Amino acid sequence: xxxxxxxxxxxxxxxxxxxxxxxxxxxxxxxxxxxxxxxxxxxxxxxxxxxxxxxxxxxxxxxxxxxxxxxxxxxxxxxxxxxxxxxxxxxxxxxxxxxxxxxx
DNA sequence: CCGTTGACCAGGC
DNA sequence: GGCCTGGCCAACG
Numbered sequence: 001x002x003x004x005x006x007x008x009x010x011x012x013x014x015x016x017x018x019x020x021x022x023x024x025x026x027x028x029x030x031x032x033x034x035x036x037x038x039x040x041x042x043x044x045x046x047x048x049x050x051x052x053x054x055x056x057x058x059x060x061x062x063x064x065x066x067x068x069x070x071x072x073x074x075x076x077x078x079x080x081x082x083x084x085x086x087x088x089x090x091x092x093x094x095x096x097x098x099x100x101x102x103x104x
Numbered sequence: 105c106c107g108t109t110g111a112c113c114a115g116g117c
Numbered sequence: 118g119g120c121c122t123g124g125c126c127a128a129c130g
Contacts, residue, residue, distance in 0.1 A: 004127080027112070027114095060111085069111060
């Protein structure tokens with residue numbers, strides 16, 4: 001993993017490894033691939049593949065959903081979709097935050 | 105080339 | 118419990 005494009009692939013690979021009913025955080029991924037947390041979000045927002053990778057399984061360390069962008073879409077509805085998809089996967093919620101017991 | 109930006113994080117108040 | 122600050126580091130204009 002030297003190329004920056006490989007970095008993207010690493011992040012997506014991690015998303016695929018998330019078990020059903022679980023979510024992960026930007027910070028955990030960042031540590032895993034060795035980059036800063038901000039860049040994780042940047043990767044997902046600019047180069048995500050919503051049909052192939054569960055980018056919606058990534059939330060903030062405090063359990064809040066953070067953001068959710070699809071193909072440059074910045075509508076407030078997308079964040080609602082993110083929450084619904086997490087629920088469909090069996091991730092437990094505590095009000096508007098992901099239950100920490102559902103984090104990996 | 106340099107300043108700003110960002111799907112963040114941890115710490116302090 | 119919420120808001121502010123500093124730090125992080127690649128990408129963008």
